[in-house]
Amino acid sequence: MPEPSPTSTRRGRLLRCGAAVAVLLALAGYLAVQYVTGGTGAPRCKVVSGRDDGASYEFTPEQAANAATISAIGTSRGMPERAVTIALATALQESGLRNIDHGDRDSLGLFQQRPSQGWGTQQEILDPTYASGVFYEHLAKVPGYSRLPLTVAAQRVQRSGYPQAYAKHEPDATLLAAALTGRAAATLTCEGRPDATPTGGPSAVRAALVRDFGRTVLQEAGAEVGAVEESPTPKAAPGAGDSRTVTVPVREGTTAEGTALQRGWELAHWAVANSSALHIEQVSYAGREWSAGRSRSTWSTSAGSGAQKSAKSAAEVRIVTGQ
Template identity: 45%
Template sequence: MKTAIGVLASLILIAVVSVIVVLHRNPGSISLPVLGPECVVGAEGEVTMDLTQMANAATIAAVGVRRDMPEQAVVVALATALQESKLENLDGGDRDSVGLFQQRPSKGWGTVEQIKDPRYAAGKFYTALKKVKGWENMRVTDAAQKVQRSAYPNAYEKWADEARVLTSALLGKSTGSVACRVTGTPALRGAAAASAVMAGLKLDWGKKLGSTSPEAAGLTVSVSNASSGWRYAHWLVSHASATGLERVRFADLEWHAQDGKWQQVTTAGDHDSSRVVAEVFA
């Protein structure tokens, strides 16, 4: 046993030394992986996930708001998607199940192409949930099961706490609580990035979206209160990876893609609680 541990320790040491040597000889030639989660959501609890999961969670929450669904509906939807797909937009699953909620074309949820659209899938889930009599007073897992009819009816409950944390943040009930670190080359830049941000906002929020104004380096969204401001700010951070966002600012806080943290705005003139400012990579 001691011999095996010694061999393993030696191999690890050799690997570490090799990386150091290569970096010394070729500075900047290797991009080491970022350790830890890409997104941390902290709102009376903490949830960690990757950038794709975070974007899907933000879309599910936005569709719920757009459809005037209560907070508990968003909790149920997120707990369901966490159980069914871990918030990944899956190409397949059990039998003909696809997407975030593992909905089945053969059961009338829509075509494969439709179900693979997170907005469509979330909308169909909310429509089905709304038809469940008394769902508001049910446990999360019971409400979810009425829609999903899973072989594991109690499985959704284990995600209830995580879903509540996500919901609190994504509905704007907490401040600066979605923090995602986006590294590497931006997916988009300049006008293309700004257009992608605007398009995503309109698709997710629809008529619930406040008035937007294009800016030279991005866009702004007008808000009526702090809650709506943080809804949009957290949505923007959640979708930053795919849209080329570099900075988001609201009230006295701002987020930067590369460090992934919300920090105090240092310039007094930049404190603004009437609009959310999104800036893209140039």
């Protein structure tokens, strides 16, 4: 049998090396997709345009909960929707809307803020509520930020080495801001499957509402606002006044922009965005209803919702938990 030539041997080695590299690249790509999407079969969230122009953005429950916090902190501070859009685009670029504990040098959290640059302690920066608040504090000091291009406004806060990178996230951030500030009604949905270790129940929902919106969210309509509706029959159907239901009344004058209806949709979308983390099974508002499920959840018309019932339901957001 003839000996293989040196050329064919080298060619064989190159082919084997090339195949190995291709396999490694394919594996790396797969793992990257799994990281970005939350893994195969992971529950998803989706926001669509309120203009029926086909625009949409899909993301994970973790990203949805962080986006909802960023938006709520902004509106609670009286910041306009444009400020929320800037904040969301910044977090999309800096962390992918994930509260990560690492980054360039000592950068941390949703906005990759640095303790060494005076943004706060590591513990503070890794608190999404704190991180969002301090971002808005800096943004509010930028003269005319709402009229500036998004990249310019974000850069004056972040001092990034890649300022133009914020621009590509503006369309998605705009969709998210419209939904999470309540301007675009019934445009945000999640599948709503709970996390592996959900922290649910009415008390957890109330605590999260106060964390993101402040104590006024429980005081908008008097002492009973945000209270859990008790029932002698804990197994009652969701939304029928059982012990798993949190009712948050809505009234005029609760938003920096828009009407009470917008405030209601802000709270309703916040609840849907937190459905996995807080084990929320159903959200009802203004004659519309969202229910958690393994298929794509949507906002549907509430059963038997007439004009009178719709008017009443617009005065409160009902959140039903699974615990």
